[in-house]
Amino acid sequence: MRNPQRPVTLDHVDRRLLRALAGDAGVTNKALAGRLGLAESTCAYRIRALREAGVVTGARAQLDLALLGYPLQAMIKVRLGSHTMANVSQLYDALAATPGVLQAFHVAGADDFYLHVAVENAEALRDFVLRHVTSHRVVRQTETHLVFEVRPGAGVLGD
Amino acid sequence: MRNPQRPVTLDHVDRRLLRALAGDAGVTNKALAGRLGLAESTCAYRIRALREAGVVTGARAQLDLALLGYPLQAMIKVRLGSHTMANVSQLYDALAATPGVLQAFHVAGADDFYLHVAVENAEALRDFVLRHVTSHRVVRQTETHLVFEVRPGAGVLGD
DNA sequence: TGTGAAATATAACGCTA
DNA sequence: TAGCGTTATATTTCACA
Numbered sequence: 001m002r003n004p005q006r007p008v009t010l011d012h013v014d015r016r017l018l019r020a021l022a023g024d025a026g027v028t029n030k031a032l033a034g035r036l037g038l039a040e041s042t043c044a045y046r047i048r049a050l051r052e053a054g055v056v057t058g059a060r061a062q063l064d065l066a067l068l069g070y071p072l073q074a075m076i077k078v079r080l081g082s083h084t085m086a087n088v089s090q091l092y093d094a095l096a097a098t099p100g101v102l103q104a105f106h107v108a109g110a111d112d113f114y115l116h117v118a119v120e121n122a123e124a125l126r127d128f129v130l131r132h133v134t135s136h137r138v139v140r141q142t143e144t145h146l147v148f149e150v151r152p153g154a155g156v157l158g159d
Numbered sequence: 160m161r162n163p164q165r166p167v168t169l170d171h172v173d174r175r176l177l178r179a180l181a182g183d184a185g186v187t188n189k190a191l192a193g194r195l196g197l198a199e200s201t202c203a204y205r206i207r208a209l210r211e212a213g214v215v216t217g218a219r220a221q222l223d224l225a226l227l228g229y230p231l232q233a234m235i236k237v238r239l240g241s242h243t244m245a246n247v248s249q250l251y252d253a254l255a256a257t258p259g260v261l262q263a264f265h266v267a268g269a270d271d272f273y274l275h276v277a278v279e280n281a282e283a284l285r286d287f288v289l290r291h292v293t294s295h296r297v298v299r300q301t302e303t304h305l306v307f308e309v310r311p312g313a314g315v316l317g318d
Numbered sequence: 319t320g321t322g323a324a325a326t327a328t329a330a331c332g333c334t335a
Numbered sequence: 336t337a338g339c340g341t342t343a344t345a346t347t348t349c350a351c352a
Binding site: 100104109117 | 166167169177180181182183184185212213214215216217218219220221222223224225226227228229234251254255256257258259260261262263264265266267268270273274275276277302304305306307308309310311312313314315316317318
């Protein structure tokens with residue numbers, strides 16, 4: 001690991017490696033090396049270096065949420081009535097830890113949090129909001145928007 | 160692969176496997192089997208079955224965006240002036256493919272898209288909005304909110 | 319960059335409950 | 336049907352030249 005504040009300098013090969021790994025972390029070193037025209041040993045070395053530098057922080061499996069029985073997604077905007085540090089961070093912890101929450105964004109503006117959630121159906125969504133969001137005293141208002149679709153973006157390195 | 164519409168039935172072991180893989184896709188089969196108390200052959204078999212069932216769709220490396228030089232994140236709400244199918248899907252394609260976009264949400268409500276983006280600094284954020292969002296004719300209005308922090312949620316399986 | 323040894327993954331098999 | 340243990344083969348990883 002390195003100083004997490006100072007940006008790392010990457011060359012073109014690093015960028016291509018990161019792009020490839022961001023798209024498919026399961027790719028084998030052999031395949032990657034072949035695709036980029038590197039020796040396998042070199043490719044493995046650079047990937048390890050990127051990991052040790054902290055640029056690659058881990059890998060997560062992507063799940064088909066609909067197949068798992070959670071075909072409905074929503075974005076829930078949460079607005080607080082009180083913004084003491086303790087209130088905000090405690091609620092943030094609680095919301096992020098609630099099953100069904102895919103991501104919790106703490107944002108600036110009129111709303112405080114955006115919760116991206118996946119649920120079984122409309123009824124489960126209503127229950128989620130009532131039981132796990134508005135049930136917190138500090139929550140003053142919520143606004144729930146159905147998510148038609150989520151797409152992975154090009155990312156900071158482009159595609 | 161299976162019929163992508165019909166939910167799969169998972170037992171408790173499958174759930175634990177998916178939770179583990181969602182948190183760290185890089186874990187070795189040996190370690191996973193040991194942790195869950197399975198034979199390595201059984202563990203490998205079940206993981207492959209989950210993959211073939213389409214439950215696990217892939218794996219993505221997580222990058223430290225600040226270390227890469229993109230320490231600033233924002234959520235940009237995008238509202239269109241015309242909602243023909245062609246307009247919407249074409250803009251969606253263009254926005255998702257724009258470098259800097261981490262995720263693009265197509266949502267119901269007054270706003271049409273939420274763009275989660277990462278940029279170098281405030282100036283880059285302004286340029287992003289002007290050059291890649293409001294430059295599209297069909298975009299009527301945008302609203303940009305700084306993202307203080309993003310947390311991975313517990314996910315549909317809990318943590 | 320290349321090499322080689324150790325660790326690991328993969329896939330197939332038969333056996334069992 | 337699912338789990339287990341065992342094979343053999345392929346692949347990855349890592350230290351070193």
